Amino acid sequence: MRSLRYIFLSMIVLGVQPVFAADEGQLLSGDAKNYIGYGAIILTLIVLIIAMLIVLKAFKVVARLLLGPEGATTVKAEKAAAKAERKAARAIRWQKLLSLKPLSEEGSILLEDDYDGIKELDNPTPAWFMALFYVTIAFGIGYLLIYHVFKTAPLQYEEYKIEMADAAKAKAQYLAKAGEKVDENTVKLSTDPAVLADGKSVFTQRCAPCHGDHGQGVVGPNLTDDYWLHGNKINDIFKTIEYGVPAKGMPTWESQLTPKQIADVANYIKSIHGTNPANPKEPQGTKMTDEAGTAKTAMLQK
Numbered sequence: 001m002r003s004l005r006y007i008f009l010s011m012i013v014l015g016v017q018p019v020f021a022a023d024e025g026q027l028l029s030g031d032a033k034n035y036i037g038y039g040a041i042i043l044t045l046i047v048l049i050i051a052m053l054i055v056l057k058a059f060k061v062v063a064r065l066l067l068g069p070e071g072a073t074t075v076k077a078e079k080a081a082a083k084a085e086r087k088a089a090r091a092i093r094w095q096k097l098l099s100l101k102p103l104s105e106e107g108s109i110l111l112e113d114d115y116d117g118i119k120e121l122d123n124p125t126p127a128w129f130m131a132l133f134y135v136t137i138a139f140g141i142g143y144l145l146i147y148h149v150f151k152t153a154p155l156q157y158e159e160y161k162i163e164m165a166d167a168a169k170a171k172a173q174y175l176a177k178a179g180e181k182v183d184e185n186t187v188k189l190s191t192d193p194a195v196l197a198d199g200k201s202v203f204t205q206r207c208a209p210c211h212g213d214h215g216q217g218v219v220g221p222n223l224t225d226d227y228w229l230h231g232n233k234i235n236d237i238f239k240t241i242e243y244g245v246p247a248k249g250m251p252t253w254e255s256q257l258t259p260k261q262i263a264d265v266a267n268y269i270k271s272i273h274g275t276n277p278a279n280p281k282e283p284q285g286t287k288m289t290d291e292a293g294t295a296k297t298a299m300l301q302k
Contacts, residue, residue, distance in 0.1 A: 199268030217281025
């Protein structure tokens with residue numbers, strides 16, 4: 001009882017301490033208060049469990065005193081009998097499950113064969129084993145009909161081909177999404193006919209009014225000669241299309257075209273270099289080579 005008294009006193013101290021800490025506002029943080037509160041709750045539960053065990057022990061002592069020695073012996077005997085009965089019931093259930101005979105009846109199923117004094121019991125095959133055996137036969141017949149007769153489900157090699165096809169589609173989707181993430185730093189020069197065809201389609205719809213159907217230049221500069229205002233590398237062309245040149249009337253296309261479309265247009269513009277279309281506009285900018293992109297002549301003013 002003295003130990004319980006100490007435990008209760010500790011609980012009171014732990015419960016009161018956060019209150020004083022809150023009043024002072026400096027001793028404990030909010031997390032520390034929470035930890036103390038959780039500790040108090042756990043300690044309370046432990047004390048309750050200990051108290052319940054003590055009360056149970058007290059009930060047993062009182063029952064033993066009230067029943068006396070003979071009553072206690074009778075109770076123990078009844079418990080032992082109940083335990084033995086439960087054990088016998090479990091043994092019977094196992095015997096039924098395994099289709100076994102009890103030891104007292106084994107003489108009736110003893111075979112006549114004798115090998116060096118060792119005899120064999122004629123126990124039947126367990127019912128659960130036979131049920132499992134028949135299930136496997138039914139499964140085998142079903143598998144044969146489904147996969148080899150009616151062919152309603154794919155075999156392993158067919159499954160492999162289906163999975164490979166799905167993987168190819170997933171790869172194509174990934175590459176398509178990856179292509180949408182291109183920017184002026186990662187764009188690559190391409191001569192793929194599909195890329196150039198897509199770029200030409202966008203160019204015809206969006207760029208031709210200012211640069212001409214063949215890039216010869218109208219309001220905007222000629223895109224087929226060696227002169228460039230903002231660089232002739234694929235990265236420079238991508239950046240010019242993406243951000244535009246508002247000071248000279250070229251709009252910003254990053255909000256109207258996807259990164260892939262901008263890359264396709266940039267590659268198409270590179271592909272029409274040197275095509276010498278009819279009625280070209282006069283040169284504008286700096287003469288550059290495709291290899292180095294360095295200035296060769298002085299800047300030509302508009």
